[in-house]
Amino acid sequence: MLLERATSAVLWKAEAHAAGLAAADWHPVTSAVATIGHDGRLCLWDGLTGTLTRTCAAAALWGMAVQWSADGRWLASAAGRAVQVWTPEGDEHRTWPGHRATVADLVWHPSDAQLCAATYGGLVILAPDAQKPLRTLNWQGSSLVARWSPDGKYIVTGEQDSSVHFWITATGKDLQMTGYPGKVLELSWSPDSRWLATGGGREVCIWHCGGKGPKGTTPLVVSGHRDRVSAVAFHPDGRLLASGSDDGQVRMWRVDGADRCAPAGALDLGEPVSQLVWSPDGRDVLVGGARGAVWLVHPG
Numbered sequence: 001m002l003l004e005r006a007t008s009a010v011l012w013k014a015e016a017h018a019a020g021l022a023a024a025d026w027h028p029v030t031s032a033v034a035t036i037g038h039d040g041r042l043c044l045w046d047g048l049t050g051t052l053t054r055t056c057a058a059a060a061l062w063g064m065a066v067q068w069s070a071d072g073r074w075l076a077s078a079a080g081r082a083v084q085v086w087t088p089e090g091d092e093h094r095t096w097p098g099h100r101a102t103v104a105d106l107v108w109h110p111s112d113a114q115l116c117a118a119t120y121g122g123l124v125i126l127a128p129d130a131q132k133p134l135r136t137l138n139w140q141g142s143s144l145v146a147r148w149s150p151d152g153k154y155i156v157t158g159e160q161d162s163s164v165h166f167w168i169t170a171t172g173k174d175l176q177m178t179g180y181p182g183k184v185l186e187l188s189w190s191p192d193s194r195w196l197a198t199g200g201g202r203e204v205c206i207w208h209c210g211g212k213g214p215k216g217t218t219p220l221v222v223s224g225h226r227d228r229v230s231a232v233a234f235h236p237d238g239r240l241l242a243s244g245s246d247d248g249q250v251r252m253w254r255v256d257g258a259d260r261c262a263p264a265g266a267l268d269l270g271e272p273v274s275q276l277v278w279s280p281d282g283r284d285v286l287v288g289g290a291r292g293a294v295w296l297v298h299p300g
Contacts, residue, residue, distance in 0.1 A: 016043055016052070021274070021288055022063045028072045028280050032088065036063035042077050044090050047279075054090035059083075059097065065106040069113065074128055076115050078103035083117050085128045094128055105145045110152055118146035118157055123167065137167055139174070145185050151193040154209065158184030164198055164207075166214070175215050177207065188232045188241070195255060197241055199229035204243050204253070206261065222261045224251055233276035233285065240264060240299065242285055244273025250287055252299055269295060 017037025024035045026047065033047040040061040044054040060080025067076050074093070075086040081099040083106065086092055101120035108115055114134065115126045122139035123146065142160035148169075149156070155167040162180040164187070167173075186199025189209075196207040196214070205219040227247035234241050241253045241261070248271050252264040275288030287295040 017041065019061075021294065023066045024275055024277055024286060024288060024294070025067050026277060026279055026286070027068050027088070028070060030072065030088075033286075034066045034068065034075055034077075036066040036077050036079070038062055040079060042066065042084075042086070042090075056086065056090050056092070059095060062102070064102065064104055067106050067108055069108045069115075070110050074108075074113065074115075076106045076108065078106050078117065081119075083115070083126065085115070094131070096126060096131075096133075099124065101142075104143060107146045107148045107155070109148055110150045112152075116146055116148060116155055118143040123155060123157070137172060137174075139165065141165070144183060145187055147187045147189055147196075149189050149193040149196075149209070150191055153193065154213075156187060156189075156196060158187050158198065158200070162200065164196075164200075175213075177214065177219075180205075182228070186229055186232045188234045190234045190238045190241075190255070191236060192238060195234070195238075197232040197234065197243075199232055199243075202226070202228055202245070204229055204232060204241070206241075206255065220255075220261055222253055224263065224266075225249060227272075230273050230290075231276040231288075233278055236278055236280065236282040242276050242278070242299075244276050244287065246272040246290075248272055250276070250285075250297060265299060267297060 019038040031048045033045045035043045040058045042056040058079035059082030063079040065078040077084050082097045084095045103117050103119050105118045117124045120142045123137040124133045125135040143157040145158040157165045160183050164177040166175045180200035184200035188197045194210045198205045204222040207214040207219045225245040227245050229245045231244040244250045251266045254262045254264045272290035274290045277286040285297050
């Protein structure tokens with residue numbers, strides 16, 4: 001894994017996840033960064049110095065997802081059909097093996113210690129101190145990525161069948177947004193839960209989720225990438241939306257209250273983008289490349 005500024009000045013470089021980086025996440029309070037790879041390793045780093053502080057064995061070789069809880073108390077990871085929860089120091093707290101299919105993604109509730117695992121057949125809601133699932137939301141499809149809205153109202157998933165699926169947390173009722181050119185792997189909520197940015201093609205679609213929700217509405221469509229959008233991420237204070245694509249570009253967009261989106265900068269990294277993760281203070285964005293490189297970009 002290589003971490004560098006967009007100016008190509010190397011901050012730190014380390015050998016990790018030789019089989020490919022699957023996911024990365026910043027701790028919400030400290031400088032800790034967690035990564036998981038297809039080598040079956042979960043790694044903890046000091047994101048400022050590049051020091052590897054802990055290496056843990058994931059439950060399977062094919063790591064898929066890693067995410068810190070909102071309070072930073074727990075770290076969750078998914079590999080194969082298993083979900084694991086760890087302490088911030090890297091000690092294993094609980095494992096849920098034997099999910100009905102490969103767990104494609106994980107997302108924590110924004111304020112409660114509840115963890116949502118997305119897989120073929122729907123969603124499973126877990127809690128660190130409960131061995132049995134709290135809840136199951138069944139769906140005859142393959143959920144590839146999941147995001148809980150910051151207000152806790154929705155869980156949204158990107159689907160293999162080129163759709164976006166909304167679950168209303170309180171009732172379990174659901175709705176679908178269809179018509180995407182391809183499978184949807186890219187989702188990001190604005191911090192006020194008003195906007196949901198999605199990929200699924202060469203354009204970024206931004207759904208208005210305030211008021212009565214997105215049902216029956218038309219998304220704001222943002223064009224600019226030359227190839228498939230492969231990552232989207234709202235800034236922690238909502239002032240910017242970052243998007244990356246297979247063309248190697250990272251673009252910044254400013255979404256304002258008048259339902260408009262304006263370009264706010266672009267950077268060509270020369271490698272397909274696989275991950276976009278903002279630092280907790282919003283100063284930098286961690287950009288993962290499909291060939292294993294990781295850049296630390298300061299938008300300016």
